[in-house]
Amino acid sequence: MSAPLLEIRDLHVSVEGKEILKGISLTVEKGRLYALMGPNGSGKSTLSHTLMGHPKYQVTQGQILLNGNDLISLKTDARGRAGIFLAFQYPTAIPGVSVANFMRTAMKARFGDQFQPKEFRKQFKSAMAALGIDEAFATRYVNDGFSGGEKKRHEILQMALLKPELALLDETDSGLDIDALRIVAEGINHLRGPALGILLITHYQRILNYVQPDLVHVLIEGKIIRSGGKELAHELEEKGYAPYEPVKKEALIS
Amino acid sequence: MSTQTIDVGANYEEQYGFHDPEKYVFKAKKGLSKKVVEEISGMKEEPDWMRQLRLRALEIFQKKPLPAWADLEILSQIDFENIYYYLKPTDKQSNNWEDVPTEIKETFDKLGIPEAERKFLAGVTAQYESEVVYHSLREDLEKQGVIFLGMDDGLKKYPELVKRYFGTIIPPGDNKFSALNSAVWSGGSFIYVPKGVKVAIPLQAYFRINAQNMGQFERTLIIADEGSSVHYIEGCTAPVYASDSLHSAVVELVALPHSHIRYTTIQNWSKNVYNLVTKRAIAHENSIVEWLDGNLGSKLTMKYPAVYLVGPKARGEVVSVAFSGKGQHQDAGAKMVHVAPETSSTILSKSISKDGGRTSYRGLVKVYPQAEHVKSSVRCDALLMDELSRSDTYPTMEIDAEQVQIGHEATVSKVGEEQLFYLMSRGLKEQEATTMIVNGFFEAFAKELPLEYAVELNRLIQLEMEGSVG
Numbered sequence: 001m002s003a004p005l006l007e008i009r010d011l012h013v014s015v016e017g018k019e020i021l022k023g024i025s026l027t028v029e030k031g032r033l034y035a036l037m038g039p040n041g042s043g044k045s046t047l048s049h050t051l052m053g054h055p056k057y058q059v060t061q062g063q064i065l066l067n068g069n070d071l072i073s074l075k076t077d078a079r080g081r082a083g084i085f086l087a088f089q090y091p092t093a094i095p096g097v098s099v100a101n102f103m104r105t106a107m108k109a110r111f112g113d114q115f116q117p118k119e120f121r122k123q124f125k126s127a128m129a130a131l132g133i134d135e136a137f138a139t140r141y142v143n144d145g146f147s148g149g150e151k152k153r154h155e156i157l158q159m160a161l162l163k164p165e166l167a168l169l170d171e172t173d174s175g176l177d178i179d180a181l182r183i184v185a186e187g188i189n190h191l192r193g194p195a196l197g198i199l200l201i202t203h204y205q206r207i208l209n210y211v212q213p214d215l216v217h218v219l220i221e222g223k224i225i226r227s228g229g230k231e232l233a234h235e236l237e238e239k240g241y242a243p244y245e246p247v248k249k250e251a252l253i254s
Numbered sequence: 255m256s257t258q259t260i261d262v263g264a265n266y267e268e269q270y271g272f273h274d275p276e277k278y279v280f281k282a283k284k285g286l287s288k289k290v291v292e293e294i295s296g297m298k299e300e301p302d303w304m305r306q307l308r309l310r311a312l313e314i315f316q317k318k319p320l321p322a323w324a325d326l327e328i329l330s331q332i333d334f335e336n337i338y339y340y341l342k343p344t345d346k347q348s349n350n351w352e353d354v355p356t357e358i359k360e361t362f363d364k365l366g367i368p369e370a371e372r373k374f375l376a377g378v379t380a381q382y383e384s385e386v387v388y389h390s391l392r393e394d395l396e397k398q399g400v401i402f403l404g405m406d407d408g409l410k411k412y413p414e415l416v417k418r419y420f421g422t423i424i425p426p427g428d429n430k431f432s433a434l435n436s437a438v439w440s441g442g443s444f445i446y447v448p449k450g451v452k453v454a455i456p457l458q459a460y461f462r463i464n465a466q467n468m469g470q471f472e473r474t475l476i477i478a479d480e481g482s483s484v485h486y487i488e489g490c491t492a493p494v495y496a497s498d499s500l501h502s503a504v505v506e507l508v509a510l511p512h513s514h515i516r517y518t519t520i521q522n523w524s525k526n527v528y529n530l531v532t533k534r535a536i537a538h539e540n541s542i543v544e545w546l547d548g549n550l551g552s553k554l555t556m557k558y559p560a561v562y563l564v565g566p567k568a569r570g571e572v573v574s575v576a577f578s579g580k581g582q583h584q585d586a587g588a589k590m591v592h593v594a595p596e597t598s599s600t601i602l603s604k605s606i607s608k609d610g611g612r613t614s615y616r617g618l619v620k621v622y623p624q625a626e627h628v629k630s631s632v633r634c635d636a637l638l639m640d641e642l643s644r645s646d647t648y649p650t651m652e653i654d655a656e657q658v659q660i661g662h663e664a665t666v667s668k669v670g671e672e673q674l675f676y677l678m679s680r681g682l683k684e685q686e687a688t689t690m691i692v693n694g695f696f697e698a699f700a701k702e703l704p705l706e707y708a709v710e711l712n713r714l715i716q717l718e719m720e721g722s723v724g
């Protein structure tokens with residue numbers, strides 16, 4: 001049997017000396033979509049940033065394997081080229097760098113010799129069209145003055161063009177009105193397929209009305225405390241996270 | 255994020271830092287004296303008024319102290335007695351590259367000047383040490399009466415026009431270095447654009463220092479007559495030597511009513527050059543003067559392009575970028591002097607410091623009492639690449655009129671960890687990511703340049719950034 005796309009074993013992660021993830025194990029198989037749900041401060045974004053290799057997040061224990069190979073020793077850029085994609089909750093602005101220039105550079109980095117500059121315009125335009133993005137968007141500066149919806153669509157646009165093997169969608173539903181949410185969800189559904197494993201991180205069940213998960217994990221205080229089918233998400237919507245939180249913490253870490 | 259210091263000179267050396275053997279038809283003795291000044295004027299067979307102007311300027315230079323507000327730690331290292339003030343590389347000037355002495359021609363070939371001329375320029379002058387060795391102007395422009403010559407030639411052929419404006423915008427006594435330039439000036443460009451003539455494609459001058467301990471003192475005068483327009487571009491490089499060279503130019507622009515002058519500089523001196531330049535324009539009614547000023551390289555740059563807005567509705571603009579690395583100080587800025595009503599000005603200054611480099615913005619906005627309904631906006635953005643580097647802002651505002659709109663904004667930022675993380679998560683290596691952020695920071699400047707220069711600027715920035723991050 002071949003190794004799963006992503007395998008996390010007993011992962012412990014600290015930020016500035018404080019342990020946030022306290023022994024997480026989970027697996028992502030190709031072709032499947034996993035929802036990771038949890039309240040603010042449960043460690044959801046810590047997990048996505050750790051998987052992407054943010055220098056602030058220290059792995060103190062455990063393993064992360066991508067297709068059976070150690071991931072922890074790779075720097076962020078190598079992970080990106082290896083096919084991991086993080087759709088950011090708060091994408092940062094890069095003033096003066098156009099979306100088109102950024103996209104072309106990123107595709108060159110991701111695909112190396114396989115990148116065909118002549119095909120770029122066509123691919124770029126059709127990916128924008130599929131997400132209902134106006135062509136004028138190409139000349140705007142990356143995330144600079146974008147609305148919440150534009151930021152999220154821009155993330156999904158990148159995902160469409162960079163063709164990752166593993167996509168981490170960090171609160172991709174947050175800050176969206178219902179129309180924007182539907183467009184983004186359609187984009188995600190459109191990209192689902194046998195070659196892609198998705199870990200969708202969310203606080204709310206709302207997006208799961210549009211995107212059907214194969215499995216739902218519940219993360220509370222740095223540990224996965226329950227896993228189940230999509231009915232688990234509905235249960236959380238009704239009852240909230242309170243039943244799973246043993247003690248209410250006063251200070252929460254997002 | 256680890257940062258290693260690098261020798262940025264390494265790349266420069268290959269590309270621009272080479273030097274030719276020194277072969278000159280005349281090399282003045284080192285140091286500055288009345289005799290040297292008279293020798294220069296004599297060799298050039300100048301009219302007496304110019305000789306007198308030079309001698310007066312020399313006296314002023316010798317009396318004036320270095321400016322007290324300057325970075326004296328670096329500036330006071332200049333040994334004015336250890337500099338060659340005049341080097342004549344060849345006896346003749348040519349308008350055909352084939353007639354330029356082989357070694358000098360090869361230098362300009364390596365720097366890509368003849369190629370650029372063929373591709374996208376309307377005229378070129380090339381200055382090697384003290385003298386212009388090549389100049390050309392497209393025939394159609396010549397027919398329309400456009401004059402584009404080396405300054406010395408301009409003085410010979412159009413003495414009245416030169417005499418009328420020379421030193422009127424920047425008098426020798428303006429500052430110590432304008433006095434020095436006025437005393438020993440040689441080369442530079444003289445441009446006159448007749449009434450109503452629009453020069454659609456740029457004219458370029460290229461300044462090259464080759465010899466060690468050389469001083470280059472070119473003098474440029476551009477006159478745009480009523481309703482005309484012109485875009486002038488200058489580029490500069492020098493070899494990498496252990497000892498220092500001095501570049502001290504004076505540039506005077508005259509924008510007559512309804513004219514438009516754009517003056518673009520992409521300066522890329524080696525890191526042993528003191529670059530002390532005075533640039534000033536006088537803008538008459540309804541005219542526009544734009545300085546686009548790109549400062550890379552040099553040891554110390556002191557340059558504050560100015561526009562005196564003397565006619566109603568005149569407009570001045572300075573967009574400048576500066577890049578400062580180890581051991582460098584880019585002390586740059588702009589001055590806008592509003593003398594007439596309804597004049598407007600914009601200053602945008604962008605600077606990057608890295609590996610302990612230092613940048614300063616030094617600027618002045620002055621509005622005289624009669625200059626009502628003036629608008630001016632100043633924006634300075636500084637980007638620091640590491641903890642060692644430094645950036646300072648010294649803005650001065652002297653507003654003596656009512657009913658004016660003045661805006662000032664200054665920001666200092668660091669290349670953010672989050673920006674790097676975002677770009678690297680898309681597969682960009684750390685250095686690519688940093689270069690992209692830096693190029694983005696300079697975009698407001700680059701987008702104003704002709705495409706070829708924007709590409710060149712990006713490439714220069716890439717060279718500066720290479721190997722800078724681990």
